[in-house]
Amino acid sequence: MAANADLQQRVDAAIDENIARFLDSHGGAVASAAVTPDGDVTLRFDGACRACPAVAVTFFSKVAPIVRAVPGVRSVHAPNVNVSEAAANRILALAAPPRRPQER
Amino acid sequence: MRDGMFVFDNVVHMYDNKAENIGPRGDQVARNLHGFGVVLSNEQYPANDHFLDEEMSVEEAGRILFEESQTDIAMAQTVPLFGWWKDGFSPARRQYALKEAFPDRVLFCGGVDPLFQGVEGARQEMTRQAEEWGAVSFKFYQAHDNSLSWRIDDRQIAYPLWEKAVELGISNVQFHKGVPFGTERMEHMHPTDIQQAAIDFPELTFVIHHLGDPYIDESISVASRNPNVWLALSAWINIYPIMPREALKRLGKALMYVGPDRLVWGSEAFVWPNVQGYIELFANMEMPENLQEDYGYPQITRDVKRKIFGENYARLMGIDVGQKLKSIYGSDERTP
Numbered sequence: 001m002a003a004n005a006d007l008q009q010r011v012d013a014a015i016d017e018n019i020a021r022f023l024d025s026h027g028g029a030v031a032s033a034a035v036t037p038d039g040d041v042t043l044r045f046d047g048a049c050r051a052c053p054a055v056a057v058t059f060f061s062k063v064a065p066i067v068r069a070v071p072g073v074r075s076v077h078a079p080n081v082n083v084s085e086a087a088a089n090r091i092l093a094l095a096a097p098p099r100r101p102q103e104r
Numbered sequence: 105m106r107d108g109m110f111v112f113d114n115v116v117h118m119y120d121n122k123a124e125n126i127g128p129r130g131d132q133v134a135r136n137l138h139g140f141g142v143v144l145s146n147e148q149y150p151a152n153d154h155f156l157d158e159e160m161s162v163e164e165a166g167r168i169l170f171e172e173s174q175t176d177i178a179m180a181q182t183v184p185l186f187g188w189w190k191d192g193f194s195p196a197r198r199q200y201a202l203k204e205a206f207p208d209r210v211l212f213c214g215g216v217d218p219l220f221q222g223v224e225g226a227r228q229e230m231t232r233q234a235e236e237w238g239a240v241s242f243k244f245y246q247a248h249d250n251s252l253s254w255r256i257d258d259r260q261i262a263y264p265l266w267e268k269a270v271e272l273g274i275s276n277v278q279f280h281k282g283v284p285f286g287t288e289r290m291e292h293m294h295p296t297d298i299q300q301a302a303i304d305f306p307e308l309t310f311v312i313h314h315l316g317d318p319y320i321d322e323s324i325s326v327a328s329r330n331p332n333v334w335l336a337l338s339a340w341i342n343i344y345p346i347m348p349r350e351a352l353k354r355l356g357k358a359l360m361y362v363g364p365d366r367l368v369w370g371s372e373a374f375v376w377p378n379v380q381g382y383i384e385l386f387a388n389m390e391m392p393e394n395l396q397e398d399y400g401y402p403q404i405t406r407d408v409k410r411k412i413f414g415e416n417y418a419r420l421m422g423i424d425v426g427q428k429l430k431s432i433y434g435s436d437e438r439t440p
Binding site: 085 | 325360361396401402
């Protein structure tokens with residue numbers, strides 16, 4: 001797998017800026033492990049995140065949207081996040097901002 | 105090969121239940137073990153019907169594994185339980201005999217016990233089994249009769265064994281966890297004593313067998329947090345014909361928390377001889393939608409099956425699968 005150093009740097013910068021301190025607050029961490037020239041990002045969770053039962057929630061609701069927003073990123077995945085599509089969709093639904101009640 | 109997937113059976117046992125090998129209370133424990141096999145059997149997936157009072161022959165083992173099943177290679181694992189059996193339930197010499205009969209297709213897993221052989225005796229026997237018989241891994245059983253046991257993290261009893269394994273160039277050591285055969289104490293079969301040893305010996309991989317049943321959550325937790333702790337699915341596929349839902353939940357949890365890269369296939373032959381039947385079961389297995397929905401367990405994809413069936417353990421053993429298949433069949437017919 002060829003590397004994409006520039007994009008990898010921007011992915012790690014986005015993580016540092018938006019989520020790293022929050023994860024570090026309870027002993028967790030995440031960083032890019034590999035980025036292909038086509039923009040496919042593989043993340044590596046570490047520390048308390050490595051085997052956390054909630055790592056899928058952290059990934060789908062917080063980390064993946066941050067990484068996906070970096071220009072040039074095509075896809076993002078983490079090898080230690082292994083949940084069903086149903087679970088991923090449920091996490092995304094829970095993480096979505098609440099809708100405002102419609103005005104009459 | 106099953107449908108283009110390499111099959112590496114991590115655990116088969118060349119048992120010896122002949123009268124001359126049975127020790128004190130060994131006849132009862134052998135019957136217990138057979139009874140365990142019978143409970144988890146049905147017409148299609150029977151327990152071995154000539155288990156008691158006999159030994160598994162090299163000829164029958166070869167036929168079951170390499171003529172009647174799609175197993176490509178297998179590891180014959182010593183069971184060094186020297187109390188109930190004089191030379192162990194599955195003596196090292198019988199595992200070596202299978203390897204000698206099928207040198208391209210069988211790997212020899214040795215086994216010693218520091219309580220019965222002494223620490224230095226066990227170390228010397230590890231060296232002998234590696235140098236004379238080509239042992240590439242070692243299997244350990246820590247719990248015996250009358251509360252006799254030892255811990256994996258014991259610096260006086262166990263660490264000299266792990267140091268010896270490293271010295272011999274062994275990549276992985278394996279442990280029977282959970283699943284008592286007789287009157288062992290359950291706490292002596294708990295998997296949490298692997299943790300400190302796994303931290304202190306990062307160059308060794310520690311394999312937990314049977315998902316530590318009934319300590320399944322604990323086994324999965326230890327493996328999920330330690331990259332050099334793997335899980336062998338031995339005696340897991342064997343419960344599927346009787347408890348399919350339970351088997352799927354156990355696999356789903358292991359996949360979710362440990363992932364598909366550190367799980368290995370084991371048929372537990374020859375307690376149950378229908379090796380091909382179990383291969384078919386796993387090859388056709390799917391995670392039910394309601395377990396994906398209700399528990400969040402991932403789908404059992406072809407990629408997951410390919411890894412578990414053989415590619416994972418081959419990686420740990422440093423085996424080039426393509427070269428191995430060419431040496432056996434003359435070609436590598438794997439498909440993605």
